Amino acid sequence: MMSEQLTHLNDKGQANMVDVTDKTVTSRQARAIGYIEMSANALALIKQGEHKKGDVFAVARIAGIQAAKKCSDLIPLCHPLMLTKVNVDFSINETESRVYVETLCKLSGQTGVEMEALTACSVACLTLYDMCKAVDKHMRIGGIEVLAKSGGKSGDWQKASNEAVT
DSSP, X not given: OOOOOOTTBOTTSOBOOOOOTTSOOEEEEEEEEEEEEOOHHHHHXXXXXXXXXXXXXXXXXXXXXXXXXXXXXXXXXXXXXXXXXXXXXXXXXTTTTEEEEEEEEEEEESSOOHHHHHHHHHHHHHHHHHHHTTTOTTOEEEEEEEEEEEOSTTOOEEOOTTSOOO
16 A cells, blocks of 8 residues: 655655646546535525625625635645636525535646635635625634545545535
């Protein structure tokens, strides 16, 4: 069994940007998910489109897309990537009083897009928080994780369907 190593450390244990020069260009994509939990009142305002700040989903979607494109500006060792697709979707779960955010990032390149998908999800959740904080100061963001990735040397991976998002 091959031992796994941290790829962002050089042989001296120092932070290091991974050299992808000789990696093959392949089609790559990653999906991430997360949620923001809020009061029933805040959720109803979003659902009914009656929030004072307007269409909170539209603003959060654009924020998530922009965040994916700026990932390398936020996370020091990420490569700047030419993303070809970023998608940010929302679903409401009234029983849990949550808005789920699911993101997809795609490109043809030499490195994966998991960090971009996670960043898009995180910033979309943070934007929902920002848009709704006047109504509910006790919101909680959680469950941000990669659901699946494809492409590259390590191949395809998908979270097992029996692993619950909590």
